[in-house]
Amino acid sequence: FTIQLASNRKVKSGDLISILPPNSLFARQYSIAKTDEKVITLYLRKHDFGQCSTYLSEIQVGCYVNAFIDSNPSFHYDHKTTAYCIGNGTGIAPFIGYSFEQSNAELNIIWGTKTANDAQKITSRIQTESASLKLCFSQEKDQPKIYASNYFIDLIPSIEQQLLNGAKIYICGAIQMDLDIKKALINYAKSKGLEENIFLKNIHSDCY
Numbered sequence: 001f002t003i004q005l006a007s008n009r010k011v012k013s014g015d016l017i018s019i020l021p022p023n024s025l026f027a028r029q030y031s032i033a034k035t036d037e038k039v040i041t042l043y044l045r046k047h048d049f050g051q052c053s054t055y056l057s058e059i060q061v062g063c064y065v066n067a068f069i070d071s072n073p074s075f076h077y078d079h080k081t082t083a084y085c086i087g088n089g090t091g092i093a094p095f096i097g098y099s100f101e102q103s104n105a106e107l108n109i110i111w112g113t114k115t116a117n118d119a120q121k122i123t124s125r126i127q128t129e130s131a132s133l134k135l136c137f138s139q140e141k142d143q144p145k146i147y148a149s150n151y152f153i154d155l156i157p158s159i160e161q162q163l164l165n166g167a168k169i170y171i172c173g174a175i176q177m178d179l180d181i182k183k184a185l186i187n188y189a190k191s192k193g194l195e196e197n198i199f200l201k202n203i204h205s206d207c208y
Contacts, residue, residue: 002121003056005040005065013097014075014170014206017042019067021055028052029070030090031172031206033097035125043093043122075170075206079103082167084159086152086181088112091173092122094206098170099127107131112148112173114139149177153184160192169203178207 005017013034018027028051033041046053059065077083077098082105085095095109109131113119119135126133136146159167163185171178185199 001044001046001057002125003042003044003059005042005067006038007040007069008038009069011040011069011071012076013101014077014094015072016070016206017067018070019052019056019065021052022066024051027067031072031075031094033093033095033100035097035100041093041097041125043090043096045090072206075172075204077101077103077107077170078168079105082106082162082165083108083170084152084155084167085109085170085172086111086148086177087171088148088173088177091171091207094172095131095170096122096126099131101130103130108134110134110136110148110152112136112138112146112151112177116140147177148173149180152181156184156188160188163199163202166202169199171203171205171207173207175207178205 011032011034013032015032016029017032017040018029020027030042035041044053044056046057075094079101085098087095092111098107107130115137134151136148136151137143138145138147171181182200186196189196189198
């Protein structure tokens with residue numbers, strides 16, 4: 001589900017918001033999409049035992065949320081170069097925000113979710129005139145499983161030159177996706193006789 005919070009704080013897509021639910025000692029941190037000058041947009045999945053996601057799914061319009069912002073400059077969008085943004089689940093949030101930012105550089109978003117039905121409410125918010133979007137479904141009926149990480153890994157040979165020229169890679173979502181992509185980039189570099197970490201210097205990760 002989507003929730004939008006009014007805020008006068010100066011934030012950017014990729015920054016983090018820590019929300020403290022009532023009667024809780026621990027804040028839950030989420031990546032944000034900045035889609036409007038005074039609005040922070042969050043994309044969330046309600047978990048059966050998730051204290052914060054349950055709280056946010058039940059909050060009413062007009063209520064206040066106890067939260068604070070952590071700047072995350074390493075995950076701000078670099079408008080000057082080609083970007084490949086790989087996310088799964090709610091990791092799509094900052095990339096939606098990126099699509100609202102003005103840029104002349106190529107922005108490629110690869111997003112993995114379970115089914116096309118899961119994707120409908122989210123993809124309609126992406127500014128597709130600013131970004132190309134590839135959807136990967138892992139549980140679509142009668143369709144092969146496609147994961148965002150695997151789709152990107154298969155792309156590596158065809159975008160090798162872009163990566164060598166400094167194209168950025170942004171990864172947001174499950175930490176296993178981050179590990180798989182980094183491992184694939186290291187192995188590809190080795191197979192080409194390149195320094196094994198040559199592609200890793202332009203990776204920006206926000207994974208959990």
